[in-house]
Amino acid sequence: MLKSVIEQKPIQIVKKQVDWQKIYKYIDHHHVTSLVYYAVLGTEKEEDNEQDQELYKKFKKALLLKKEYCQAEQTIVWQLEQNHIHALLLSGTKECELYYKEEMGSIDSLEFLIRTPDFDKIHELMESMDYERKEEKGMEGIVYTRTPGIQVHFLSEVPNSDRRIQKLLKKQLRARPYVQALSIEKKYLYDICMLLESYLMGTITIRKVLDFWLYRNRFQEKIDREEIQNVLKKSGMSAWERCLSMLGDLWFGEGCLVEDNESAFALEEYILNPGKVDKRLDRKVLPYGRKRLDFYDRDRDAEWRDKKLTWMFPPKEYMKEMFPILRKFPFPLIIFWAIRGIRIWGKVIKQKAIEIQNRLLHKLRKLKKTKE
Numbered sequence: 001m002l003k004s005v006i007e008q009k010p011i012q013i014v015k016k017q018v019d020w021q022k023i024y025k026y027i028d029h030h031h032v033t034s035l036v037y038y039a040v041l042g043t044e045k046e047e048d049n050e051q052d053q054e055l056y057k058k059f060k061k062a063l064l065l066k067k068e069y070c071q072a073e074q075t076i077v078w079q080l081e082q083n084h085i086h087a088l089l090l091s092g093t094k095e096c097e098l099y100y101k102e103e104m105g106s107i108d109s110l111e112f113l114i115r116t117p118d119f120d121k122i123h124e125l126m127e128s129m130d131y132e133r134k135e136e137k138g139m140e141g142i143v144y145t146r147t148p149g150i151q152v153h154f155l156s157e158v159p160n161s162d163r164r165i166q167k168l169l170k171k172q173l174r175a176r177p178y179v180q181a182l183s184i185e186k187k188y189l190y191d192i193c194m195l196l197e198s199y200l201m202g203t204i205t206i207r208k209v210l211d212f213w214l215y216r217n218r219f220q221e222k223i224d225r226e227e228i229q230n231v232l233k234k235s236g237m238s239a240w241e242r243c244l245s246m247l248g249d250l251w252f253g254e255g256c257l258v259e260d261n262e263s264a265f266a267l268e269e270y271i272l273n274p275g276k277v278d279k280r281l282d283r284k285v286l287p288y289g290r291k292r293l294d295f296y297d298r299d300r301d302a303e304w305r306d307k308k309l310t311w312m313f314p315p316k317e318y319m320k321e322m323f324p325i326l327r328k329f330p331f332p333l334i335i336f337w338a339i340r341g342i343r344i345w346g347k348v349i350k351q352k353a354i355e356i357q358n359r360l361l362h363k364l365r366k367l368k369k370t371k372e
Helices: 002-006 020-030 033-041 050-082 093-098 116-128 163-174 184-201 206-219 225-235 238-252 262-272 279-285 291-297 300-312 316-322 333-371
Strands: 087-091 110-114 132-134 142-146 150-155 179-181
Touching (some): 020 033, 033 050, 050 093, 050 110, 050 150, 050 179, 110 116, 110 163, 116 150, 206 238, 238 279
Antiparallel strands (some): 087 110, 132 142, 142 150
16 A cells, blocks of 8 residues: 555555554554555545544644644754754755655654754753744754654764764864755664664664665665765664565566565564564674674663653763863762753743742632633
8 A cells, every 4th residue: 555655556445344543553654654545545535534534634634733843953953053053964854855745745854963062052942932842762963842743853973873974974073054954874874773763762664664665665775875884884774674665666666676585574573563572583683793782681770760860960071072171070970960050940940939939820810701
């Protein structure tokens, strides 16, 4: 069905009875509502049912959210430029241009790569635009959210990328204008790294594989394959890239032409049945043999505590960027930790006080109305 929509071909009419309610629940998880909506438009059914109406509501909501994302992206990029904060736009609204109708695309979040010393500036900036910080266990970087469902993710490092990929990306952070878009090759490498992170987190979906496959096909003639293969080989991710490409061809292309397609079928099984770990697949595609085991065996609560502790008491190198005097006199580090903590908690307390005040005023207005 999705393949027919992407290739702009007529939808095959399914003669046997289809459990549409089950399908609609499934597409929510894989973020393919807009694609299935176009597919359903091309099928013949006797009459619209409640599920069709629900699908239309979700499709309309996704369109409105996309408009909000476009405005949010423009505003954040402008603010970063005005505040002289270097950033790389890793993922944004341009993803939707991969589809012949942009309405078919889906945006989960805006993603930026920034320098670690700029996180405090980012926090102040996002708060000024009414974004709230969202605590996410197991997720790298910092996530901010705002109604009606906007999510912005700031990273200082790309997960699962080695020294070579990090160097390629961070080199561009020093360029101007302050906010840069990724080159074709860097975007391709970034997508491979983030798909691997999704695989390890158990959040990889049909939509993510589709976006990768469309990007690869759109720019395959422009991508410097020699450079890409060299970086992937040294990073140990060649097998992972090959597996993703084969699965994309299997689902949306002409099928797997490579003989060794066992890993593609295993990845398909994993995506369609979340939580079912295949250790044989791990051994084939993961760049480091111990990665999956470490990911599941480690104490996530302990790591979460350490992450919060690091946020409250940043490393000395980070504090030197915030307070240059520490370069000459490193002894008052504890004092500057306290100063930083007072600043942050002062803002938090002030924000909470405003929220409580607004709630009380809202309740008082309600009481007055009821008395009248």
